[in-house]
Amino acid sequence: MSKKTIVWFRQDLRVADNPALNEAAERGDVLPILIVDETDQDMALRGTARAVWLHHSLLALDKKLGGHLQVFAGDPEQILLAVAAENGADAVFWNRCYTPHRIIADKQIKQFLSERDLAARSFNGSLLWEPWQVLKKDKTPYKVFTPFYKKGCLSAQAPRATVAAPSDISFVGEASDQSMIDGLELLPRHDWAAKMMADWQPGEQGAREAWAQFADNGLMGYKNGRNFPAKANVSRLSPHLAFGEISPHQIWAALEHQPQNEDVAHFRSELAWREFSAYLLYHFPTLPFENFNSKFDQMPWQIDQTALEKWQRGQTGIPIVDAGMRELWQTGYMHNRVRMIVASFLTKNLGVDWREGAKWFEHCLVDADYANNRASWQWVAGSGADAAPYFRVFNPVLQAEKFDPLGAYIRTFVPEIAELPNKFLGKPFEAPAQVLADAGLELGIAYPHPIVDLKQSRNRALAAYQTMRGQDMVEPA
């Protein structure tokens, strides 16, 4: 009789290059399942943009699996045990997740299952290099990106080869229907999500198409173009990577077939930033909620709920910030350059704790990734590993002039100021009365006055930093 293996899908919602699925299919019959674990403490799921994505991604995965995906909500241990008993499965395979809560929970589950004569095996489906394999000569983890990548990753063993989807999977039991996925109730009651999802195609096919589109049209010119939010030089692969609809191994391998130039090298290094975030989180599990640099524990963060809400709603009166926050709300995504600008504005000009910003991003982003998000927020705030220096406060007006020179990005998301000439688009508050009148714009009515003075708030941020560090800080020229 053929052996039956449960394949527990988590952040690997694909059939190609899925080591757990491949091993299970080689072993015998496969029983694919997914469990929504309400106790997962890393990031809440219900009510978030990610929940909507997950719903659609599960429909796509179920289709790929011929309707055999079974979904559950609850305690993974009990569900795995019950499903195994009910179906006569003797093993559970999964691909590893690397967030702190999951690592602890998975260890316990492995033990729990093996004590009940169920074989439990985990595989690497989502990182190019295992975090414990990349260490400095003294066996401690890297804290700085460039040596991590160049000395650590690139001189380690090359990432594993990709594995093709199993050609013919023999499934346990009958196909189920879509109602199981609907039963998870991941979609919101009021359908605010339809517009957000309009430009996305969750699932493996969507991921493949996003990669193909980027490889054909965006990759050449990536190194420079990736800074301009109105340009199509970024891949928008992040939600697909976050849900494992495509693996970094597949992308890494596909890059071998591209002309080897600085754009491809730069794209590889951005994938390595993703590795670095996961690596930091693995080695420093308090990274999501504690300042990596403990000096920042002394930072006098402001508690200003009104300012925080204006930032969240894209009503700060600073157009590039508002454009970014509205892009996030409307599409579940924000361009990387703008993520840096809005995060700098929140933590420095508004003086709000980076953890507040990170939480809002996790609520709104379809690509919310605990490691990438928390490490990036700490990077911008200045408190992280290998972080941007705190005193480097982004000037959002200059950033808009440099990276959205024709205003295409701002005009898309802040249409009420679209008639302003380019010169004042990033700073309507400096426009002469006649220019505002010609653009039909009344500041304070159709679009807000800035909620902070950029120069004063920058100086306040630097003063707070100085207080935190003592008086020894020398501001660079």
Ligand SMILES: Cc1cc2nc3c(=O)[nH]c(=O)nc-3n(C[C@H](O)[C@H](O)[C@H](O)COP(=O)(O)OP(=O)(O)OC[C@H]3O[C@@H](n4cnc5c(N)ncnc54)[C@H](O)[C@@H]3O)c2cc1C
């Ligand atoms: C404050 C802040 C919060 C962020 N939160 C997240 C998050 O929750 N999830 C997330 O995936 N990324 C996050 N990032 C990193 C980055 O902004 C996104 O990965 C990127 O914008 C995704 O768009 P893309 O796929 O088009 O990127 P591309 O430029 O096409 O890059 C390809 C892939 O490389 C990885 N990558 C690129 N840039 C970075 C980076 N700076 N750090 C880590 N990985 C990177 C991503 O997996 C990305 O999908 C955050 C950045 C900042 C500044």
